[in-house]
Structure formats: structure tokens, C-alpha cells
Amino acid sequence: MTDKKTATEPNDLGRYFIERANAGDVDGLVALYEPDAVLAFPPGNLARGHAEIRAVYEQFVAAAPVLSPGSQHPALVTGDLALTATTLTDGDVIVEIARRQPDGTWLWAADQPTLAT
Template sequence: MTDNRAATEPNDLGRYFVERANAGDVAGLVALYEPDAVLAFPPGRLATGHAEIREVYEQFVAAAPVLSPGRQHPALVAGDLALTAATLTNGDVTVEIARRQPDGSWLWAADQPALAR
């Protein structure tokens, strides 16, 4: 079952990501991104747009990862853009750019899930 709850705050996206990944919900993961978003994952690869992002997450959830939320940092919001970041339990730092949509919800436009340790 696909989870399509809309993010009403930028940091909802990170929480929804963990929930949907743990549920194996590829469609729900893709729904967190704008249609032309860019995802830098796995490291060294760029996936652009929903079709390529879906391919990445199909492989990702096939490995049946169990994710924990780590520590979400406060979102830095400037108008309709937000910089979101989290420190994962393995020490990796994620950084994303979210954009407020016309309906007031938020979607990621760019996602760098393993920036640094």
C-alpha cells in the first residue's frame, strides 16, 4: 500500500522517507520528490526525475534495509525553499533541498543522502 501523505513541514520528508523505506514502499518514496528532482545515490550516481529515482529505490528496498531516523536538524527555510539535513545513526549526513508546492506541501527537489561522515 502506497503512503501518499503530504509533507506539511520540510522535515516531514525525512520522517516519511524512513517510514516508507522500512515498509518497502517504492511509490511512496518517489512521491517525496518533485517530478524533475535530482537524487545523488548511490554515491557517484545521479538519478534525475521520477523514473530514474524509482529505479534507485526499487534496488534499495529490494535489499530490505531497516532504517532508523537518526537526528533530524532544524530546517533552514527561506521563502519556498528549505534546506533539510539529518545525521544518520551510521554517522552519514544527508542534505536535501525541499520546495513548497502550490498546495502548501513540501517535496524534495535535490537529495544528497550520503554527503559526509
């Protein structure tokens, strides 16, 4: 089911996350991360690498959430790193660090999806 679109801009990752999560596409969600990425979710937990991130998203999509896009902020890019952030409708803020890959696409290296305002 994995959507083959790749992120050509850092903020593409957030849009693809919403699409893939709503579709229940665990493989597609994991594909948004570098192989050794870190995901701080659920709050208080830390998942490292694709295998642990996959386990988090298997549980996440099993709950069948329906996600809505929040207000995505312009990415702050320096060299091959980008800070991406989205403010959700409930006021929570999602913050990620993306890295430009050798082929020019972007993947998340670190994801903090529940940073309260």
C-alpha cells in the first residue's frame, strides 16, 4: 500500500504523514524516516530505528485515527537539515528534524509529535 511519493521539500513529509496515517499505511509511515531515526511517541517513550517506529505505528493505525492537517509552518532549512513544525487544531505543536538524503529527497531524523504549547 506504500505511497511511492518521496519528499522533495521538508514539509512534504507532514502532508504525506497525514495521507498515509489516514490510509492505515504503516509501511508508508515508516518510509518517511531515516533508518536510524528517533520518534518520541507516545509521550514518554522513544522509538529508535525502523523496527521500533513500525511497532509504534502498527498500534497507532490499529486505533484508526482520522487526522486533519494542522497549520504547517515554513521549514527552517540550513544545509541538509530542516526543522519542520505544525500547530494542530488543539494547539499542540509537532516538531521534526528532517535531513536531505543523497538523492535530494527528505526524511525525518527526529520526530517529537506531542510537544504541547
